[in-house]
Amino acid sequence: MENLSDEYTLDWETNTFLQAEELQRYLDEAIPTHNDSSSQDGTQSSLMANKSIASERNRRKKLNERLYALRSVVPNITKMHKESIVKDAIDYIQKLHEEERKIQAEISDLESAGSSSKSTISSPPPKRSSPIEVLELRVSSMGEKTVVVSLTCSKRSNTMVKLCEMFESLNLEIISENITAFSDRVLKTVFVQADEKEKDLLKIKIETAIAALNAA
Amino acid sequence: MENLSDEYTLDWETNTFLQAEELQRYLDEAIPTHNDSSSQDGTQSSLMANKSIASERNRRKKLNERLYALRSVVPNITKMHKESIVKDAIDYIQKLHEEERKIQAEISDLESAGSSSKSTISSPPPKRSSPIEVLELRVSSMGEKTVVVSLTCSKRSNTMVKLCEMFESLNLEIISENITAFSDRVLKTVFVQADEKEKDLLKIKIETAIAALNAA
DNA sequence: CGCAACACGTGAAAC
């Protein structure tokens, strides 16, 4: 039977080629397996066979290297089988496609910047958008000394960061705040310690801050 | 020449699966290859073997379908061999990466346009950094394809912003995320689309990102 | 004739 006791498998799970040296040695050395000069009627059987076998090995090796490289350019993932590597690559490409589409729209909207400091709410479809697209802004009072701000935006690349910065710049006395991102929406809720009469003023402040941030 | 009588090979060159019917017939029919009733000692040899062989067939078929799908999402080229499909996909992803990088730079340049004259609202350069103090970091899996990150920090001046930026920089596939600040704590919860096996790796990534951010 | 690309069945190894 075949001896081949040694282990040469390259390892997709542990990320790197395991024992590359050994694999290489195996590959280089093992090609002329049959150097038994049986010299039978065989014309060049072993010679031809060895070439074919080497070609096939090389082909497989190449393809595997390519798959390995493919995985390395796809972020997020670090393991998995051949099939999943390709699958994840597909998903990733599609994700990039969509992202590019969004960014493209965002940029074209940015260039045709119209400062919309007037509208209180209202921004209906995903058509009209600026860096921060406010879908809804509600400022209400909860008791005498607490004001609740509820803000809904469409989710863009840096929306959460900007929202945080924006509220931070207002220097409010924040009791508690919360941001949730899901689907294509970002929802921010802030509990502010302030007199209920400041409610409307606070709303204007927020609108102004957003407008300023978008016009920057 | 173009006789192609019993052709079953699926054709990567001409783009579509050639003679899919015939291939299918071949696949379906040929499984119980050995129904030679030699009635040899065979206990379950053929039975077990046929399972293995069918599994292998299915695995290969799956992988080929995936490769085919991969090629379909990569624009530009259409045809070529397996290896080139993967290679083109890699090139394309890298091209998209670079494009994204450019766009990102362009956008940040656009955003940091004006300013400098007389900013009433926006804080000038509040570049003071207060490190992120991690109180608890829990990364767990929820099902096979979802990983939940739960991170608790102490609340400092820019903690929320930094947390958002940090997660954004990781380029994860985020299903939904949430930040809540209350009292002197900030709690961030993120649902990430990732294999459960990536759990530990993801935790390390987050820890590293936070450490790097604090060292700035 | 060879060369390149492929599908196939098989045994080994990992989970």
Next chain:
DNA sequence: TGTTTCACGTGTTGC
């Protein structure tokens, strides 16, 4: 335990 993934050598087909 068995299921799944893999590399391998081989036969076949089109250039």
